[in-house]
Amino acid sequence: xxxxxxxxxxxxxxxxxxxxxxxxxxxxxxxxxxxxxxxxxxxxxxxxxxxxxxxxxxxxxxxxxxxxxxxxxxxxxxxxxxxxxxxxxxxxxxxxxxxxxxx
Amino acid sequence: xxxxxxxxxxxxxxxxxxxxxxxxxxxxxxxxxxxxxxxxxxxxxxxxxxxxxxxxxxxxxxxxxxxxxxxxxxxxxxxxxxxxxxxxxxxxxxxxxxxxxxxxxxxxxxxxxxxxxxxxxxxxxxxxxxxxxxxxxxxxxxxxxxxxxxxxxxxxxxxxxxxxxxxxxxxxxxxxxxxxxxxxxxxxxxxxxxxxxxxxxxxxxxxxxxxxxxxxxxxxxxxxxxxxxxxxxxxxxxxxxxxxxxxxxxxxxxxxxxxxxxxxxxxxxxxxxxxxxxxxxxxxxxxxxxxxxxxxxxxxxxxxxxxxxxxxxxxxxxxxxxxxxxxxxxxxxxxxxxxxxxxxxxxxxxxxxxxxxxxxxxxxxxxxxxxxxxxxxx
Numbered sequence: 001x002x003x004x005x006x007x008x009x010x011x012x013x014x015x016x017x018x019x020x021x022x023x024x025x026x027x028x029x030x031x032x033x034x035x036x037x038x039x040x041x042x043x044x045x046x047x048x049x050x051x052x053x054x055x056x057x058x059x060x061x062x063x064x065x066x067x068x069x070x071x072x073x074x075x076x077x078x079x080x081x082x083x084x085x086x087x088x089x090x091x092x093x094x095x096x097x098x099x100x101x102x103x
Numbered sequence: 104x105x106x107x108x109x110x111x112x113x114x115x116x117x118x119x120x121x122x123x124x125x126x127x128x129x130x131x132x133x134x135x136x137x138x139x140x141x142x143x144x145x146x147x148x149x150x151x152x153x154x155x156x157x158x159x160x161x162x163x164x165x166x167x168x169x170x171x172x173x174x175x176x177x178x179x180x181x182x183x184x185x186x187x188x189x190x191x192x193x194x195x196x197x198x199x200x201x202x203x204x205x206x207x208x209x210x211x212x213x214x215x216x217x218x219x220x221x222x223x224x225x226x227x228x229x230x231x232x233x234x235x236x237x238x239x240x241x242x243x244x245x246x247x248x249x250x251x252x253x254x255x256x257x258x259x260x261x262x263x264x265x266x267x268x269x270x271x272x273x274x275x276x277x278x279x280x281x282x283x284x285x286x287x288x289x290x291x292x293x294x295x296x297x298x299x300x301x302x303x304x305x306x307x308x309x310x311x312x313x314x315x316x317x318x319x320x321x322x323x324x325x326x327x328x329x330x331x332x333x334x335x336x337x338x339x340x341x342x343x344x345x346x347x348x349x350x351x352x353x354x355x356x357x358x359x360x361x362x363x364x365x366x367x368x369x370x371x372x373x374x375x376x377x378x379x380x381x382x383x384x385x386x387x388x389x390x391x392x393x394x395x396x397x398x399x400x401x402x403x404x405x406x407x408x409x410x411x412x413x414x415x416x417x418x419x420x421x422x423x424x425x426x427x428x429x430x431x432x433x434x435x436x437x438x439x440x441x442x443x444x445x446x447x448x449x450x451x452x453x454x455x456x457x458x459x460x461x462x463x464x465x466x467x468x469x470x471x472x473x474x475x476x477x478x479x480x481x
Contacts, residue, residue, distance in 0.1 A: 029134040032147065039131070039150030044157055047127055057126070070137070071130030 007086045010037045011045055015083035018055075018075045025060065025072035046073060054079030105141035107215060108198065109148035115191050116148070116155035118184070124158060182398065182405075186390040186443035187222065190428065194218045194436055196383035197429035200369050203376040206361045210431040217433025221440030228444055240295015243287045247302035249276040254309035261356040265310050277307055277315040278425065278434040279441065282411045285322035286445020289407040292334050300338045304345035311349040314418035314425075318411045320346040325410035329403040358423045365426035366419060383429035387412050387439065390446065401447045408446060412439065 007015075013035045018026060028046070032039055049055035056076055059069045075083060113135045117128025131151045138144040194214055201211050249267065253276045258266040266273045284303050288296040300323070307316040323339040358364045366384065370377030391409025395402050412427065415435065419426040427435035 027134060027137070028130055029137050029147070032134075038153075039147050040153030040157070041150070043127060043131065043151060043154045047124060047158070057130075059126075068129075068133045068136060070133045071126065 008045075009089050010035070010041050011049075012083075012086050012088045013037060014042065014045060014049075015075070015079070015086060016088045018073070019080055019083040021074065023074060025058070025074050027070050027072055031073070049079065054082050105145045107211065108195070109135060109141065109144040111191070111195050111198070111215070112145075112148040112152050115188070115195070116151040118188060118191065119152075119155040120158055128155070181449050182390055182394050182401075182446040183225075183443045183448060185393060186408075186446060187225065187440065189386045189389050190221070190436065190439050190443070191218065193383035193386045193428040193439075196379040196386070199379045200365070200372070200376045200383075200429055201361060201431060203379075204361060204369070204372045206431060210361060213433050214431065214436060217436040218440075220433075221437045224437070225440050225444060228441075240291070240293045240298070243284060243291075243296040243299035244302065246280050246284055246287070247299040247306070250280055250303050250306040251309075253277065254306040257310075261354075263310055263312065263354060263356060265312050274437075275425070275432075275434040277303075277310065277312050278415075278427075278432075279438040281307070281315045281319050282322075282408075282415075282438050282442035283445060285319060285326075285407050285411050286404060286442050288338060289322075289326050289404045290445055292332065297334050297338055301341050304338075304341040308345040308348035311352045311354065313346070313349040313354055313422065314415060316342070316346040316349045317418055318414035321414035322407045322411040325406040326403055329406045354422070356423050361431035362425050363419065363423040363430070365430040366416075369429075380426070380429045384416050384427075387416065387428060390443070394446065398447065404446055408442060411442070 014031060014037060017031060017034050028039070028042065031037070031046075032042055035042070037045075046055060046057075050057050050073075054076055055073055057071055057073050060072045062069055110132075113131050117125070117132055120128045135144055135148060135151075138147055194217075197214060198211050201214070253267050254264055257264045257276075258268060258273065260266070265275050265277060267276055268274075281303055284296070284299045288300050290296075300319070304316070304319060307319060320339070320342040323335065323342040327335040327339045360368075365380055369380040388409055391405045391412070394405030394408070398405070415424075415427050418424040419430070425432045425435055428439060
């Protein structure tokens with residue numbers, strides 16, 4: 001279970017982007033570009049969200065011939081609820097959070 | 104080059120991921136293909152590798168307890184998977200060296216293609232048939248025959264006959280098949296695998312191939328020490344006789360760029376290139392060391408694996424013989440990958456019940472191509 005208080009800034013950003021996309025499907029590289037979250041953080045996060053039922057994933061036929069199928073993602077109803085309950089941190093919140101961390 | 108490196112890194116990331124996350128590895132590979140800029144592709148790939156490493160439990164330093172291993176742990180402790188990862192890592196480091204040394208692009212392509220073909224062959228063999236269970240003796244003898252045929256009818260250069268041409272590609276069958284034959288014999292004590300060792304020893308003496316005869320002798324010595332049985336001693340005697348025969352014959356092959364003497368010359372290219380070559384060579388021995396430590400019940404197999412590849416590396420250090428995986432030449436890459444089939448599919452504790460200008464034609468410059476192990480012709 002992803003607990004609200006443990007959701008990272010990256011997770012909140014990804015969730016917000018996916019909520020904005022509504023029922024539309026997003027690809028990994030779209031999320032990578034739009035969020036600025038590194039792929040090493042993005043994919044483990046997507047894996048966790050999918051395993052916990054917040055995300056659905058499907059393979060989509062390539063838009064251009066000769067390209068491989070792409071893995072696409074969108075939030076489930078539970079994922080949309082999670083996203084609404086965890087909006088992206090504003091800069092002030094993020095800064096406070098950073099100051100509260102032990103050095 | 105950066106795109107090729109990115110593809111190799113993402114492939115490694117996909118391989119590291121636990122099997123239940125295989126789709127995610129495929130997803131990373133598919134996304135990489137949509138990234139236009141090579142620099143961005145490389146950054147994306149490196150991130151994927153970092154993420155995959157965090158997903159692989161066996162790579163976490165705190166998870167070393169043998170008891171209560173999850174299915175994911177068991178999967179990632181697969182010795183063959185570890186060896187495949189080491190092959191990918193060592194070949195990748197070799198590609199870095201080759202690129203830094205200014206080797207022809209075709210030589211990088213040959214090594215990368217050999218890696219891909221080898222991984223595919225291993226996957227097919229592992230899935231389709233449990234190679235060593237399907238009449239292991241007959242298979243072993245069949246594997247030894249190309250080495251003998253090479254000695255009798257192969258392509259000669261510099262007074263030695265070690266190569267066969269297959270569809271425009273030159274292959275050094277001894278380097279491809281001797282390790283897998285040695286591993287096969289370590290796993291099976293039957294007459295067939297012993298006959299295969301004897302045929303290989305004879306063939307290596309005839310070629311002559313001092314490096315591979317030495318590797319076979321080292322492997323048989325390791326096996327005889329770990330399991331001092333009559334068949335192992337017979338095989339050791341034959342391998343030592345073959346090695347002695349190769350020592351008695353002249354082998355004045357010149358060193359070829361990017362193929363031989365790489366362990367030394369790489370430091371002249373750049374200290375990082377030298378370190379990459381040394382790290383790649385060391386990586387090749389990791390499956391043997393890890394196996395001996397983790398899985399004592401199967402120690403003979405790991406000892407043979409380690410001995411054969413250590414001997415090949417030492418031969419490359421001491422003479423003009425191909426530097427495996429990190430130098431130019433696909434035969435060693437294929438041989439290393441095929442030899443991992445001789446390792447246990449899983450540790451016993453987890454088991455149920457227990458170089459050179461490659462694109463020039465042979466007609467233009469034959470000998471350099473023959474030294475590369477597996478090279479493009481024409």
